Structure formats: structure tokens, C-alpha cells
Amino acid sequence: MSAVCHNLSQFYYGPRVSMKISRHLKENVWTWKSGMAAQCFFPRMVGARFFNGMTTDPVVREEGDTPRVLITGSLGQLGTGLAKILRTKYGRDNIIMSDIIKAPKQIVESGPYIYADILDFKNLQEIIVTHHIDWLIHFSALLSAIGEHNVPLAMRVNIEGLHNVMELAKQYRLRIFVPSTIGAFGPDSPRNPTPDLCVQRPRTIYGVSKVHGELLGEYYQHKFGVDFRCLRFPGVISADTHPGGGTTDYAVQIFHDVIKQGKFQCYLRPNTRLPMMYIDDCLRSLIEVMEVPEEKLKLRTYNVAAISFTPEELVQALKKLIPEFHVSYHPDSRQDIADSWPEVFDDSNARNDWGWKPEYDIDRLCEVMVDKLQAKYPKK
Numbered sequence: 001m002s003a004v005c006h007n008l009s010q011f012y013y014g015p016r017v018s019m020k021i022s023r024h025l026k027e028n029v030w031t032w033k034s035g036m037a038a039q040c041f042f043p044r045m046v047g048a049r050f051f052n053g054m055t056t057d058p059v060v061r062e063e064g065d066t067p068r069v070l071i072t073g074s075l076g077q078l079g080t081g082l083a084k085i086l087r088t089k090y091g092r093d094n095i096i097m098s099d100i101i102k103a104p105k106q107i108v109e110s111g112p113y114i115y116a117d118i119l120d121f122k123n124l125q126e127i128i129v130t131h132h133i134d135w136l137i138h139f140s141a142l143l144s145a146i147g148e149h150n151v152p153l154a155m156r157v158n159i160e161g162l163h164n165v166m167e168l169a170k171q172y173r174l175r176i177f178v179p180s181t182i183g184a185f186g187p188d189s190p191r192n193p194t195p196d197l198c199v200q201r202p203r204t205i206y207g208v209s210k211v212h213g214e215l216l217g218e219y220y221q222h223k224f225g226v227d228f229r230c231l232r233f234p235g236v237i238s239a240d241t242h243p244g245g246g247t248t249d250y251a252v253q254i255f256h257d258v259i260k261q262g263k264f265q266c267y268l269r270p271n272t273r274l275p276m277m278y279i280d281d282c283l284r285s286l287i288e289v290m291e292v293p294e295e296k297l298k299l300r301t302y303n304v305a306a307i308s309f310t311p312e313e314l315v316q317a318l319k320k321l322i323p324e325f326h327v328s329y330h331p332d333s334r335q336d337i338a339d340s341w342p343e344v345f346d347d348s349n350a351r352n353d354w355g356w357k358p359e360y361d362i363d364r365l366c367e368v369m370v371d372k373l374q375a376k377y378p379k380k
């Protein structure tokens with residue numbers, strides 16, 4: 001049968017793809033047979049959703065092939081920078097950026113950008129098929145602070161959206177990355193340090209949706225063999241894009257306000273310790289975990305850490321570069337969220353299993369942020 005398929009597929013797809021199909025069929029005859037049988041009996045029901053548990057895409061990626069990557073929610077704080085790095089690495093046209101907002105001119109000119117609402121399953125199917133997607137990087141989400149202000153929307157985007165991408169990953173055999181967060185822990189978790197495996201009872205809808213994502217991803221991995229990979233990130237600090245409504249955003253805003261106005265009002269108490277990470281470390285950890293061979297992954301969800309500091313400590317580090325500025329503290333509802341989160345993250349499993357190592361400490365972080373933002377806001 002494999003030979004027949006090889007000839008047929010050669011006719012339809014050409015020799016290179018055909019070889020892959022033949023190899024794939026040898027390994028997955030049952031899947032193919034069932035899929036074909038189902039298509040014969042239900043010719044109109046070709047929607048991938050129908051073939052519960054089966055792939056509709058017979059082409060298998062081989063390690064080392066250049067992946068074609070779809071990034072959802074790519075206009076946010078993480079997606080813009082990730083697309084830039086991946087395009088340098090894998091080629092401009094292999095990285096498809098997507099979001100529901102209109103992209104600025106420089107994004108449109110930098111490579112493929114398309115509209116994709118994470119809640120529209122059929123449209124996502126069409127994108128994956130049309131663009132031959134191999135990897136899905138799922139960034140669309142409402143972050144912790146903004147999620148508390150719109151719980152129904154956070155549930156839709158963070159939970160229903162995740163259901164959609166997990167199904168797509170199963171049906172099209174995608175490698176899928178879903179970020180989690182320090183916010184996936186709660187007041188009952190050990191806070192200093194917080195290990196990978198411990199009690200997780202978050203008190204925000206953001207945290208609840210992220211624990212759900214971790215568990216569902218791991219379930220799809222052991223039940224259906226989906227290549228699910230997940231990192232729990234600390235608060236991410238970057239200069240190129242603004243954060244999207246989180247509890248850790250103060251650690252970005254302080255740089256903008258101090259450089260522009262010489263003063264900063266912090267919504268957390270001065271001694272609130274949280275794990276943080278410079279964006280370059282964050283994106284490097286993501287790429288490393290996506291590229292690591294599956295057999296090295298003893299877990300599917302890892303903590304990654306870099307630095308841990310309080311607003312007071314960040315102010316002291318920033319004063320080494322900009323000695324004169326004024327800070328006041330007016331805690332708001334984000335204080336309650338921060339008080340329930342880890343203070344220090346234990347990432348020893350990521351370090352041991354796939355060699356994770358951060359590069360930015362608090363001083364280097366301040367230097368790079370100040371350099372970038374002083375160039376962006378020149379002195380009047």
C-alpha cells in the first residue's frame with residue numbers, strides 16, 4: 001500500500017513530499033486508513049475536527065527541516081521580538097505573525113502578517129493548511145491585571161482560545177508552545193523558592209487559565225502524542241514594546257517614566273519581590289526549548305528564572321545610571337495579585353534537562369533598558 005501511496009502522492013505533491021508521505025504511512029497506516037475510510041463515508045465532513053484523535057495532514061516534519069511557524073497574538077510584548085529573531089533564524093516568509101489588531105507599517109513590511117482571531121477555529125484551520133504550519137506559538141491572552149477587569153473575555157480568550165489551538169496541534173501534528181507564568185501559582189504555593197511541581201491554587205482568572213493550559217497541554221501530550229512545550233515565564237521586561245496589562249508592568253513603566261519625566265509612581269509596595277526577566281533571555285529560553293530534542297524533555301512545563309527583585313532594589317540599580325529621580329508608592333489591586341505570586345523561581349529542572357542559563361542580571365538589565373529608551377526619548 002505504501003508503494004501505491006508513494007506513486008499517488010508523487011503525482012499530487014512531487015517527489016520530496018511524496019517520500020515523506022510514504023515514510024509517514026509506513027508508521028501510521030492505521031491513522032491513514034481510518035482517515036481515508038472516514039472521508040469515503042463522510043465526504044463532506046472533511047473538517048479536521050471530525051476525525052477525533054487523528055491527523056488530517058500526512059506530511060511529517062523531520063528534525064532539522066526549517067519550520068513554518070504561526071505566532072498568535074504576535075503584536076504583543078513577546079510576539080514582536082520573537083518574530084524578528086525567528087525570521088533571522090528560519091527565513092522571513094517562514095514566520096507568520098497574526099493578531100486581531102491592525103499592524104503598524106513596519107510590521108506589515110517586515111514579513112507575513114495576517115488577521116487571526118483565536119476564537120475562530122475554522123479560520124485557524126485554514127491558516128494552518130494554507131501556510132503549511134509546523135509550529136504554533138500561542139501568545140494570545142489577557143494578562144493578569146486586565147483579566148481581572150474582564151473575566152468573561154479572559155475566559156474566552158485564555159481558555160476557549162487554548163482549546164482551539166490544542167485541537168489544531170493534535171489534528172495537524174504541530175509542535176506547540178504555550179507560555180505559562182509565575183501567575184500560575186498562588187498563596188498556597190511555596191513562594192521562595194517556587195519549584196516546578198507544587199500546589200498551584202492561583203487566585204486570578206489569568207492564573208486559573210494558565211494552570212488549565214499546562215494541564216490540558218500535558219494531557220494532550222500523553223493521550224495524543226502532541227508535542228506540547230510550555231515555559232513559566234517571570235515578568236518580562238522590554239524596551240521595544242509595551243506590556244499588555246500585567247502585574248509586573250511597573251518594572252517596564254519605571255524606565256519610561258524616569259527617562260521621560262524624572263519621576264515614577266509605583267502601584268506595588270517597595271518590598272514586593274517578584275521574579276523578572278529581560279526579553280532577550282525570555283525569547284532565547286523559548287527558542288531553546290522549542291529546538292531541544294523531545295527525549296531531553298523530562299517535563300512539558302518548566303519554570304525559567306533570571307532575576308528576582310523588589311521595586312526598591314530596581315530603583316537602587318537604576319540610580320547607578322540616573323542618580324536623580326523621584327519615586328512614590330501607591331499600592332492598588334495589583335498588590336494583592338503580587339502578594340500571591342512567587343518571590344523567587346526555582347528553575348533547576350530547566351537548567352539540568354536542557355541547559356537553560358539566563359544572561360541578564362539587574363545591572364545589565366538596567367543598562368540595556370536605559371540605553372534603548374534614552375535613544376527613543378532624546379533629551380529636550
Ligand SMILES: NC(=O)C1=CN([C@@H]2O[C@H](COP(=O)(O)OP(=O)(O)OC[C@H]3O[C@@H](n4cnc5c(N)ncnc54)[C@H](O)[C@@H]3O)[C@@H](O)[C@H]2O)C=CC1
Nearest residue numbers: 073075076077078117118139140141179181233235236244
Ligand atoms: N509579558 C509577560 O511578562 C509574560 C507573558 N506571558 C505570556 O506570554 C504570552 C504573550 O504575552 P504578551 O506578549 O506579554 O501579551 P500581550 O498582552 O502584550 O499580547 C497579547 C496579544 O494577544 C492578542 N489577542 C487578544 N485577544 C485575541 C484574540 N481573540 N485572538 C488573537 N489574538 C488576541 C492581543 O491583541 C495582543 O496583541 C501570553 O500568553 C502571556 O500570558 C507569560 C509570562 C510573562
Ligand SMILES: CC(=O)[C@H](N)C(=O)O
Nearest residue numbers: 143144181246247248
Ligand atoms: C508575569 C505575567 O504573566 C505578566 N507579566 C503579568 O503580570 O500578568
